[in-house]
Structure formats: C-alpha cells, structure tokens
Amino acid sequence: xxVSRRRNCLNGGTRQEIVVLSRKQLIFFWGMVCLPLVVxxxxxxxxxxxxxxxxxxxVQALLLVRLQDSARTIDEYxxxxxxxxxxxxxxxxxxxxxIRELVRRDPHVGQLFVVDVSGALLHPNPAGALNKAExxxxxxxxxxxxxxxxxxxGATGDDGAASPTSGWAVRFRGxxxxxxxxxxxxxGRLVGVLLERSRWIADLIAALPDTTAAMxxxxxxxxxxxxxxxxxxxxxxxxxxxxxxxxxxxxLAPSYPLxxxxxxxFVDDEAFATxxxxxxxxxxxxxxxxxxxxxxxxxxxxREYGRHVREATDRVSFVNQVSHELKTPLTNIRMYxxxxxxxxxxxxxxxSQSQRAHLKVIVEESQRLSRLIxxxxxxxxxxxxxxxxxxxxxxxxxxxxxxxxxxxxxFQRRGLEVVFQPSAGAQVEMDVDALEQIxxxxxxxxxxxxxxxxxxEILTSQPDDFTSIIVTDDGPGIPARHRDRVFKPFQxxxxxxxxxxxxxxxxxxxxxxxxxxxxxxxxIPSASGACFEIRLHTPVxxxxxxx
Amino acid sequence: MFKSWKTxxxxxxxxxxxxxxxxxxxxxxxDVSLAHPTLLAGAKQTTYLKVGLTGxxxxxxxxxxxxxxxxxxxxxxxxxxxKLAQAKAAAIHALERLxxxxxxxxxxxxTTVQVVGPATKLTDKDAVRRAIESIxxxxxxxxxxxxxxxxxxxxKFRDRxxxxxxxxxxxxxxxxxxxxxxxxxxxxxxxxxxxIAVTTLGLxxxxxxxxxxxxxxxxxxxxxFVEEATKLATVFDHEFNDVLSVVAQEITIKIRCAPxxxxxxxLGIDGEINxxxxxxxxxxxxxxxxxxxxxxIEVPGSTAMQTQSVANILVTYANMETKTTDRLGSAISVHFxxxxxxxxxxxxxxxxAECVLQIANERNAEAVVLRDQGETxxxxxxxxxxxxxxxxxxxxxxxxxxxxxxLDNTMQSENLNKKDWKRTRKGMRSQQHEDARQQKTQLPQxxx
Numbered sequence: 001x002x003v004s005r006r007r008n009c010l011n012g013g014t015r016q017e018i019v020v021l022s023r024k025q026l027i028f029f030w031g032m033v034c035l036p037l038v039v040x041x042x043x044x045x046x047x048x049x050x051x052x053x054x055x056x057x058x059v060q061a062l063l064l065v066r067l068q069d070s071a072r073t074i075d076e077y078x079x080x081x082x083x084x085x086x087x088x089x090x091x092x093x094x095x096x097x098x099i100r101e102l103v104r105r106d107p108h109v110g111q112l113f114v115v116d117v118s119g120a121l122l123h124p125n126p127a128g129a130l131n132k133a134e135x136x137x138x139x140x141x142x143x144x145x146x147x148x149x150x151x152x153x154g155a156t157g158d159d160g161a162a163s164p165t166s167g168w169a170v171r172f173r174g175x176x177x178x179x180x181x182x183x184x185x186x187x188g189r190l191v192g193v194l195l196e197r198s199r200w201i202a203d204l205i206a207a208l209p210d211t212t213a214a215m216x217x218x219x220x221x222x223x224x225x226x227x228x229x230x231x232x233x234x235x236x237x238x239x240x241x242x243x244x245x246x247x248x249x250x251x252l253a254p255s256y257p258l259x260x261x262x263x264x265x266f267v268d269d270e271a272f273a274t275x276x277x278x279x280x281x282x283x284x285x286x287x288x289x290x291x292x293x294x295x296x297x298x299x300x301x302x303r304e305y306g307r308h309v310r311e312a313t314d315r316v317s318f319v320n321q322v323s324h325e326l327k328t329p330l331t332n333i334r335m336y337x338x339x340x341x342x343x344x345x346x347x348x349x350x351x352s353q354s355q356r357a358h359l360k361v362i363v364e365e366s367q368r369l370s371r372l373i374x375x376x377x378x379x380x381x382x383x384x385x386x387x388x389x390x391x392x393x394x395x396x397x398x399x400x401x402x403x404x405x406x407x408x409x410x411f412q413r414r415g416l417e418v419v420f421q422p423s424a425g426a427q428v429e430m431d432v433d434a435l436e437q438i439x440x441x442x443x444x445x446x447x448x449x450x451x452x453x454x455x456x457e458i459l460t461s462q463p464d465d466f467t468s469i470i471v472t473d474d475g476p477g478i479p480a481r482h483r484d485r486v487f488k489p490f491q492x493x494x495x496x497x498x499x500x501x502x503x504x505x506x507x508x509x510x511x512x513x514x515x516x517x518x519x520x521x522x523x524i525p526s527a528s529g530a531c532f533e534i535r536l537h538t539p540v541x542x543x544x545x546x547x
Numbered sequence: 548m549f550k551s552w553k554t555x556x557x558x559x560x561x562x563x564x565x566x567x568x569x570x571x572x573x574x575x576x577x578d579v580s581l582a583h584p585t586l587l588a589g590a591k592q593t594t595y596l597k598v599g600l601t602g603x604x605x606x607x608x609x610x611x612x613x614x615x616x617x618x619x620x621x622x623x624x625x626x627x628x629x630k631l632a633q634a635k636a637a638a639i640h641a642l643e644r645l646x647x648x649x650x651x652x653x654x655x656x657x658t659t660v661q662v663v664g665p666a667t668k669l670t671d672k673d674a675v676r677r678a679i680e681s682i683x684x685x686x687x688x689x690x691x692x693x694x695x696x697x698x699x700x701x702x703k704f705r706d707r708x709x710x711x712x713x714x715x716x717x718x719x720x721x722x723x724x725x726x727x728x729x730x731x732x733x734x735x736x737x738x739x740x741x742x743i744a745v746t747t748l749g750l751x752x753x754x755x756x757x758x759x760x761x762x763x764x765x766x767x768x769x770x771x772f773v774e775e776a777t778k779l780a781t782v783f784d785h786e787f788n789d790v791l792s793v794v795a796q797e798i799t800i801k802i803r804c805a806p807x808x809x810x811x812x813x814l815g816i817d818g819e820i821n822x823x824x825x826x827x828x829x830x831x832x833x834x835x836x837x838x839x840x841x842x843x844i845e846v847p848g849s850t851a852m853q854t855q856s857v858a859n860i861l862v863t864y865a866n867m868e869t870k871t872t873d874r875l876g877s878a879i880s881v882h883f884x885x886x887x888x889x890x891x892x893x894x895x896x897x898x899x900a901e902c903v904l905q906i907a908n909e910r911n912a913e914a915v916v917l918r919d920q921g922e923t924x925x926x927x928x929x930x931x932x933x934x935x936x937x938x939x940x941x942x943x944x945x946x947x948x949x950x951x952x953x954l955d956n957t958m959q960s961e962n963l964n965k966k967d968w969k970r971t972r973k974g975m976r977s978q979q980h981e982d983a984r985q986q987k988t989q990l991p992q993x994x995x
Binding site for chain 1: 654658660662663686689691692694695696698699702723724725729730731732733734737738740741819820821823824826828
C-alpha cells in the first residue's frame with residue numbers, strides 16, 4: 001500500500017514537472033519576444049516625450065516673441081502718451097476756464113487736476129463751482145488728495161536722491177484700472193491727468209492687430225487675448241476660437257503702467273497635440289515593426305521547436321514499437337534456444353559439445369537483446385509515465401542467483417571470478433522484473449568494462465524494510481569527474497564505437513527503477529574498480545510476516 | 548475765444564444780434580429766446596432760456612460735404628440668417644448714395660474684430676461691396692472693440708471737411724471686453740471730442756438699448772430701434788439723409804449768465820455748468836434742422852417795468868459749406884411787468900412747448916426706471932399723468948408734437964406687461980434719445 005501511494009505520488013510529481021517545463025518554455029519564448037519590445041517602448045517613449053517637451057518649448061518661445069511684439073505696441077502707446085501728456089501738463093495754467101476747455105477738447109483726458117505745493121487741490125477746487133464731471137471725479141479720486149498720495153513725485157528723499165518729477169499712477173476705481181499721469185512743475189505745483197479709461201482701452205484695441213491682419217501674418221490658427229486685472233478679456237484677435245476653459249500656452253505682462261494686465265496666447269489644442277507627435281508615431285512604427293519581427297521569429301522558433309519535439313517523440317515511439325515488435329520473436333528464439341539446449345543436454349558427444357557452445361552464444365546474445373529491448377521499452381514507458389511496479393513476494397537472493405546464473409557463461413568466458421555473499425533470504429514484496437533489469441544492466445556493464453580475469457563481488461543484505469545489493473568489480477572504474485554523468489541518459493564515458501557497445505541508457509533506467517522502487521542506485525567511491533549499491537524498499541511479504 | 552466775451556459785453560442788450568465773422572456763404576441762424584420774455588414783478592422765479600441753432604438749407608443738387616463713415620456690423624451668431632443678409636443688403640444699398648470723394652470703411656465683429664474694408668476713398672465701390680458681401684456670422688459680441696476699430700478707421704482720415712461717423716449695427720448684448728453703458732458712453736464722449744459721432748442701430752428685441760443709447764447720446768449720434776430687419780434699408784436711407792446734409796460740425800454753445808441769474812439745469816441735452824458759465828457741445832447740425840438747448844434759470848425778483856440782463860450767448864461751429872469757423876453771438880434780457888395777464892400773453896408758446904416736451908421726456912425716463920425696479924403700477928400711473936400733462940399743454944401751446952407724445956405715453960402705459968416690455972422699453976429709450984437730442988431721423992414706431 002505504502003509503495004503504491006508513493007508511486008502515485010512520484011508519478012504525479014513527474015507529470016507536473018513536465019507541464020511546468022513546457023510553461024517555462026512558453027514564458028521564455030514570450031519573454032524573448034516581449035522584453036526587447038518593452039525596453040524599446042520605454043526608451044522610445046522617453047525620447048518621444050522629450051521631443052514633445054522640446055517642441056512645446058520651441059513653440060512657447062515663438063509665442064513669446066509674438067506677445068513681445070504686442071506688448072511693445074502697448075508700451076509704445078503709453079510712451080507716446082507720456083510725451084504728449086508732459087506737454088499738456090506743462091501748458092496747464094491757473095485759469096480754470098482754460099483747464100476746463102482742455103478737458104472739453106482733449107479726447108484722451110477724463111479730468112485734469114492741479115495741486116499746490118502744500119498739497120491743497122487748486123483745480124477742481126472743492127470750494128468753487130464744480131460741474132457734474134468734476135464732482136464725480138472728486139467723489140472717485142478725492143482721497144488721493146486727502147492722503148497726499150501723489151506728493152512724493154519730484155520730492156527729494158531722505159537719501160538726497162530726487163524721485164522722478166513725473167510718472168504714471170495706477171488706481172482701481174469703478175470699472176477697474178484707471179491711469180493717471182502726474183508731473184511736478186518747476187513751480188512746485190503738481191499737475192495730473194486722469195485718462196479717459198474707455199479711450200485708452202479703445203486706442204490699445206485700435207493699435208493692436210485685428211483678426212484679418214492676424215490671419216494674413218500668421219499661418220496657423222491662434223488667438224491672442226488682452227486680459228485685464230480681473231482676468232476678463234478686453235480684446236481678442238486671431239481666428240482660433242478657444243474653449244472657455246482653455247488655458248493660454250504663453251502669457252506676458254506689458255510694462256508699467258499696464259503691468260497688471262496680461263497678454264495671453266492660445267493655440268489650437270489639436271494642432272498643438274500633434275506637434276512633436278511625429279516622435280510618438282515613429283516610436284509606434286518602430287515598436288510595431290520590431291514587435292512583428294520578434295513575434296514572427298518567436299513563432300517560427302516555437303514551431304520549429306515543437307516540430308523537433310514531435311519528431312523526437314515520433315522517433316521514440318517508433319523505436320518503442322519496433323522494440324515491442326521485436327520482443328515476441330526474440331522471446332520465441334530464446335525459448336526455443338533454451339529448449340534446444342535442454343535437448344542437447346541429453347545427448348553427450350563431441351559433436352553436441354560444439355553445438356552446445358554455439359547454442360550458448362545464441363542464448364546469451366538473445367538474453368542480451370532482451371535486456372536491451374527491455375531497457376528501451378522501460379525508457380519509453382518512463383517517458384510516457386507508464387511504468388508501474390508489479391509487486392509480489394519473492395526472495396532477493398534467489399533472484400540474484402538466477403541472474404548470476406544467466407550471466408555465468410559470459411563471465412566464465414571472460415574469466416571473471418564471481419563472489420556472491422547472499423544474506424537477503426527473506427521473502428519480501430518486490431518487483432522481480434525490475435530487480436532483474438537493474439541487476440542485469442549493472443552486470444552487463446561489468447561484462448563490458450571489467451577486465452578479464454577480474455573479480456565480481458555481490459553482497460546482499462536486508463536492513464529493516466530495505467534490501468541493499470552491493471556490486472563491486474575491479475575493472476577500470478569510473479573517474480571521479482564523471483560520477484555525476486554516469487546516470488544521465490545517453491552518456492557514455494567513451495564515444496568510440498569500438499570501445500564498447502551499448503545504448504547509454506542502462507544506468508539511467510537502473511537508477512530510475514530503483515528510485516521507483518522506493519530506493520536508489522548509487523555509485524560508491526572506491527579505491528579501484530566500480531562499486532554500485534542498489535537500495536530497494538522491500539517490505540516483508542505478508543505471508544512471511546504472519547509466520 | 549474768451550476775448551469775444553469782452554466784445555460781446557460792449558454790444559447793447561439787443562436780442563438776436565449775429566456776429567458774423569465769415570464774409571461769404573450762408574450761416575446757421577441763432578435764435579435766443581425766453582419761455583417768459585416778460586416776468587411778473589416781485590419774487591424770485593424760474594424760467595427757461597432757449598438757444599436754438601438752425602442749419603441752412605442745402606439742396607440735393609448742391610455739392611455736399613464728403614463723408615468719412617465706418618460701418619461697424621455685428622456678425623455675432625444671433626445675426627445669422629435674414630438679419631445679416633438684410634444688414635448687408637442695406638449697407639450695400641447705402642453705398643450707392645456715396646461718391647468717390649467719400650471715405651468708407653467696413654468693420655465686422657463677433658468675439659474678435661475684422662477690418663474687412665480699411666478706410667479708403669470710395670473709388671472702387673465694388674471692392675467695398677465685395678467686402679460687405681463676404682461677411683459671415685460668427686459667435687460672441689465684442690461691441691466695444693468693434694466700435695474702437697471703426698473709430699480708428701474713421702480717424703485715419705479725420706478732417707473737419709468730412710462728416711466723420713461710425714454707424715454701428717447690432718442685435719445683441721456686448722459680452723466681450725468693456726460692456727457697460729458707462730464704458731460705451733465714455734468712449735462716445737471721447738469720440739465726440741474728435742468730431743466723430745456714433746449712430747447706433749438696434750436690431751430686433753435683444754440688443755442692449757441702454758448701452759446703444761448711451762453711446763449715441765454721449766457722441767451726439769443718432770439711435771434707431773429697428774424691430775424688423777426689413778426696415779434696415781429705410782433706416783440706412785434716413786441715416787444717410789442726415790449724414791449727407793450736415794451743414795455744421797463741432798458746435799460749441801456758450802451761455803454766460805448775467806450776475807444774479809442762476810443757471811439751474813439743462814433740459815435734454817447734456818452740458819457743463821461751471822458757475823455762471825454753461826457750455827454745450829454738439830457734434831453736427833443738419834440742413835434745416837433746429838437744434839436747441841433749454842436752460843432752466845432762476846431770475847431774482849425785480850420791480851415792474853425793469854429790464855434785467857439774462858445772458859450772453861456765443862456759438863462757434865465749423866461751417867461745412869465755407870470750411871470756416873463761424874461765430875454767432877447774442878445777448879438776451881428780461882422785462883418785468885406787474886400784470887400776470889401781460890406775462891401770460893407774452894409767453895413764448897413754441898419755447899414752452901419744447902420745455903414741456905423735455906420735461907415730459909424726463910418723466911418718461913423715470914417711468915422706465917420705475918418699471919425696471921418692478922414698480923409697474925407706479926410706472927403706469929406716471930406715464931398716464933405724463934400723457935395728461937402733455938395733452939393739457941398741447942392744447943395750451945397748440946403743439947401737434949405734444950399731442951403725439953401724449954398718445955405715445957398713453958400707448959406705452961398700456962404696454963408695460965412682461966410680454967411687451969422688451970419692445971416698449973426699446974421704443975421708449977429710443978424716443979427719449981430722439982427728443983432729448985432732437986434727432987432728425989425718426990422712424991415711425993410700430994403701434995400695437
């Protein structure tokens with residue numbers, strides 16, 4: 001029972017091993033295909049991303065130049081205004097009628113004001129007769145004069161440095177940003193102009209390009225927007241209609257006094273998205289091509305490999321079938337040769353002596369052939385997981401003796417001295433055929449390699465539930481470096497065909513059978529010759545145990 | 548310019564004296580009068596001073612002044628279809644009335660502005676026509692930018708010899724850039740200083756009439772409420788009747804009140820009151836049109852048979868025919884009489900009718916404010932009482948105009964409900980503008 005369970009267990013293990021192996025191969029194959037792809041993809045993506053960033057930066061630099069153009073237009077407008085306003089300021093005298101006339105005629109002027117040295121407002125004079133516009137101005141900007149906000153202009157600071165005598169002042173009132181230009185005259189008076197807000201905005205709009213002009217000068221669809229301090233669009237140009245939530249690709253603030261406003265450049269999201277996408281496209285095509293080649297190559301190799309495996313399997317099964325077909329006639333030959341041998345035993349003459357010798361050769365050779373075929377079949381069955389033990393009660397020493405007897409003629413011919421020390425006489429559960437095969441393989445090696453006139457020692461023992469059979473010869477032995485190889489299939493220590501015949505699977509099968517039998521076949525290091533230990537799990541047969 | 552005040556001071560106090568500086572050609576005529584040339588002796592009282600200026604007549608056969616006009620057309624999404632087609636057809640039709648001495652530019656706007664036809668002498672009419680025909684509807688409404696660009700085109704050739712004008716056509720609310728009536732009003736005021744008037748044509752029922760009216764009012768341009776796009780051709784015709792009949796531009800009316808006389812306020816047209824000095828600017832005067840300024844004044848009490856000097860008046864304008872700056876001067880005084888009957892008899896019915904028109908107009912504007920605040924009943928009551936006021940005075944001063952306005956006020960009072968308000972409001976706002984600025988072009992309103 002124990003053996004059979006173990007056997008099942010072993011079979012299961014073996015089957016799993018084969019499955020895992022093929023999955024490993026699959027993984028390996030696909031790894032070979034995918035790994036380069038992943039590496040190329042990773043590198044390529046980084047490269048393409050970098051390319052995209054570079055393209056974005058290049059575009060941004062270009063947009064900045066355009067915004068700088070527009071900002072220059074704005075700056076120039078205020079610069080020209082400065083000169084004009086400076087002249088205006090200097091021409092403002094005392095006469096309120098004249099000041100009013102200036103306000104009435106100058107389209108850029110919202111209001112004019114004059115402050116004396118002490119900071120008192122001379123015009124519009126809060127104590128005098130004010131018109132509606134002047135009253136509104138004082139309502140909106142009166143506090144400028146209460147707090148003397150504009151006094152520093154032209155004043156000499158503590159460090160002795162004179163601040164500029166004229167300049168812009170920016171105040172947020174009413175609808176937004178208001179611009180005032182103020183200057184201190186040599187007389188010490190401060191004269192200021194509140195610019196008509198709508199007018200300077202309209203002038204900026206007039207100075208900046210319109211969409212027709214923008215379309216003529218710029219090939220691609222774009223939108224430039226002038227945005228006020230609150231982030232509201234003041235003026236747009238360019239044929240692109242950006243989404244409401246679109247964010248500008250480039251932004252620039254004009255110089256003071258309009259530095260709280262922004263120029264924003266929008267570009268077509270779709271057009272921009274394709275920018276630098278060429279790199280992504282190249283990457284994609286390279287990946288695709290490489291992937292295709294790899295997959296094709298992988299597929300081809302996989303198919304070739306599969307074909308080889310199939311061919312090998314076919315070959316094995318062919319050999320298997322042939323061996324199987326050979327087995328029956330060979331058994332017949334052996335049987336009839338042995339019968340003939342028995343018949344000849346009864347005839348005693350010189351002639352029969354020679355016939356018997358010939359017959360012996362036939363029997364020996366057919367036995368050898370039987371072993372070979374058995375090995376081939378076992379090997380094939382082992383591959384196909386079909387090996388099963390047939391346990392039955394038997395005595396190990398008897399089996400050993402029988403085999404020795406079978407080899408006897410050969411050993412005699414080679415002058416081998418056989419020493420058998422039996423001490424495994426108990427009846428145990430075992431597969432006799434398996435033991436015969438193991439022992440046969442070992443002895444046939446001895447027959448092949450052991451030197452003539454040598455000595456063969458066989459010791460059996462039965463510790464606990466195990467049987468140990470030690471086979472020692474005094475042949476050339478196996479060099480230490482080859483000890484690992486001897487149990488591997490198709491390994492022969494010499495490749496010279498003339499050296500010694502054989503298939504190279506004897507020891508492999510012997511060991512596999514021993515392992516299947518719950519034991520092992522080991523090569524025991526020895527001073528000279530080869531020494532093998534067969535170890536089998538052989539529980540005492542039930543009938544024996546009972547008695 | 549102020550030196551002339553001194554000259555005037557030595558002129559005897561005679562009414563209707565013209566100081567003629569240009570030796571040749573015709574001049575606008577100045578009419579200075581008081582609502583009550585004779586006041587009741589005794590207490591301090593209020594009356595109205597009228598300064599009227601009437602353009603001389605020019606005949607169609609005469610060489611008219613060249614015009615420098617910018618068509619600023621709204622091509623926002625709402626204009627698409629019939630409206631835009633009609634607008635284009637009307638503009639092209641208007642081109643026919645212009646000649647190779649005129650300057651035309653075409654500006655269209657939606658979210659952005661396109662100067663499709665930059666300012667140029669109209670030697671190649673077909674090019675401008677093609678530019679107008681190529682206009683297609685777009686999206687939003689950058690009205691401020693459109694007017695800015697239009698004005699910039701006019702400014703390229705701005706000259707006193709031209710009638711400088713921007714004609715804005717829009718059917719929607721401004722929603723890109725500065726968009727409040729005050730933003731547009733300030734722009735209009737600034738353009739007026741340059742002699743550029745902005746005529747605003749409000750198409751349909753969805754435009755912002757406050758914004759359009761303010762732009763026209765501050766630039767002394769026309770405003771017309773065009774409910775049906777089919778009327779556009781007629782409206783353009785009327786507009787060009789005006790544009791082509793300008794006889795005076797850059798008109799300045801200065802009234803210096805005599806000591807003791809207090810200027811209270813101006814009726815209708817805006818102006819500056821600086822102490823005793825009143826200044827009113829007008830952009831243009833059309834052929835045969837009378838434009839007048841009504842100033843409410845407070846006259847101190849006096850004894851009977853006395854004569855009190857009221858004001859000196861100085862008018863300057865650019866004469867489009869003679870290309871000179873003309874000056875007209877005048878002075879006016881008031882008599883006092885003990886008899887109320889005499890005072891009544893001597894009352895100037897025409898001036899009184901004009902005063903009534905302006906006062907009723909102010910009340911009409913108040914009714915709009917009330918209705919805007921949701922006080923529909925109060926607005927209705929005000930309009931009805933206004934109609935009564937107009938009717939009474941129409942009989943008293945024998946004025947067809949007042950009679951018409953009485954009817955209008957009654958009609959308006961009946962159309963304050965939600966359904967009609969949009970239309971009524973546009974009608975009221977445009978009529979207020981017409982009356983306040985004595986607009987020549989008046990499109991008959993559709994009566995419900």
